[in-house]
Amino acid sequence: MVAAARAFVSVSEQNSFTVGAAAIGVPQPVVSRRVAALEQNLGQALIDRHGRRVRLTTFGKELLRPARNLVRAADALNYQARRALNQTVTLLVPDLGTSRHVAELAAAARHAGANIEVRVARPAYRADQGTTTPATIALVAVPPDAAAWSVPLGLAAAGDLPPTVFVESLRPRRGSSDVVRVWLDPEDDVPHVRDKLSRLRDQLALSPTQLAIAESLAEATAHVLGGDDLLLCSPAQAARLGLRWRPIAELQLTRGYAPAGADDAPLTPPLQAMLHERIDEYLNGQPT
Incomplete structure (x- = not known):
């Protein structure tokens, strides 16, 4: 059924039995027989x-979308089956600003013999997939005392900063409209993280708007690059x-x-140890 549906979809998309057969790498007579068998099975002609x-x-137009869905589902099943046979592990990591470091993490894992696909994902997605999806390791946020990896946080700016940033110094001067936000x-x-910083903001009598949560790292960074705002991040x-x-x-x-x-x-214990070290490098790589 899947092979016949694939032949029907390809012929329909190419408007030709010859071109449709070439598109899926099957001889044209075989494609013709598969489409005919599908029509016989369904009880009505699909192609004039x-x-x-x-x-x-008209019947063929009605069946084209379900046939496409069947082909896509079969392709997805085959992909998942190949991943399972190859024991591919998906590693979900936080977005730290550059795709190069994600690629380096994946390359290091593969060089060590681990068949790992590294993907950047948002916190909520990582938390869900790490507990529900087989062969998936997700780095999820936990308090520092429960952490396998710890990352120190501070404030970053596009311009110069003093050796240590006093959040109190961000309090707007009376009568000034200039407000520095921490993103x-x-x-x-x-x-x-958020609640500790919120309590400090309130204790220092800063404006509630001076602590802002962005939709993404890119958005937060854009605010910082475009002015005097600060970004909470690691070195x-x-x-x-x-x-x-x-x-x-x-x-x-x-x-x-x-x-x-x-x-x-x-993953074998040696690969787990290697991965732990590489993840630490990804999270806490030496600043330049």
């Missing part, structure tokens, strides 16, 4: 064969984004990550 050009019957990307929209992340990083004077903030799904991943 009068003339050179292929024209779908959090989605990675830091978690209680052990390595600041370096990758071309920003200057400094610690916060009033409190210490840390991102924590744990590997959800790691126990079920088909």
